[in-house]
Amino acid sequence: MFIERSMTRKVVTIGPEAGLLEAREAMKTHGIPSLPVVGEDGVLLGIVTDRDLRSALPSGLLTPEEARREHERMAAVQVKDLMTRDPVTVAPVHTLQDALILILRAHVGTLPVVDEHRRVIGIISLRDMLRAFEEVLGLNEPGTLLCVLADEHPGQMKRIVDAVTEEGIRLGSVLVARDWERDKRAFFPYLFTNNTIRIKRRLEALGFTLLNPLDWYLKPFRAGP
Structure with missing residues (x-):
């Protein structure tokens, strides 16, 4: 089965100049673990994940004053400072098996789906693949x-x-x-x-x-x- 039939087409993306807090809010609002980072032309530049955000967030053991300073620091951090550049991607003509192998090898939970110009046209996750395999297997x-x-x-x-x-x-x-x-x-x-x-x-x-x-x-x- 080809990825094009199973991928999520409505992709939430973010720009490289967006702030860390904006990225965190977007993930929280849409209930997603990652955001493809795209330029104005829609070309994929990188990807930022909830793991990236957690690594940059302040510890919960900070004093109120330390937490305030850390919040100010985070407000100045941009997505491009944290994102993984040139992430692993797939094309819509790849198969679910291709995507699964790449996800396991890259130790990631999602893969951006790009066209021949590296414009983001979808995203495929483990949840999408499980749903597709459930349908194929008749489960x-x-x-x-x-x-x-x-x-x-x-x-x-x-x-x-x-x-x-x-x-x-x-x-x-x-x-x-x-x-x-x-x-x-x-x-x-x-x-x-x-x-x-x-x-x-x-x-x-x-x-x-x-x-x-x-x-x-x-x-x-x-x-x-």
Whole structure:
């Protein structure tokens, strides 16, 4: 899925000459953790985050006089003094997978979306991506997530999908992960039903092992040293 379909298009931005207190108020008013910093032509210059602001804010342990002096100092600080210049960005034709990898590597929560001239046309956040993945995987409809363990052989997913289809169950999605054990795969079909007794029995009869998805995730932690 392309970022253009999932990004937030109404982006709150700020200019480089704006004050620190103005940036803090904008984040508070709009409930956002960062602000792209743009020039008059809309070209991205940098980004300022709530973390940047917190690092510049005075300590709560200051005396009233010290707090007053710090407030005056903050009033003189401009966004350009704190912003991260040339931040990591994405284009609208990038995929959600591209954005997720960049966010994890850059240790950030949001990415500005820019056009070929580096003008800001949107912003993509982890919340936007979770919402998009929820839609793609069909998780916004009531259903049941199964965890099916299988040997790592070709055709295993087809066997699972065929069994689900032959039971007349609608399939929302199937995620696949390498299991904690060697030569095993974990399949996570999301079924649009809460009545899973028959399909579980059928899958077990086919030689698959079924686990609670949470138990699978916690398996290495419960194994101990």
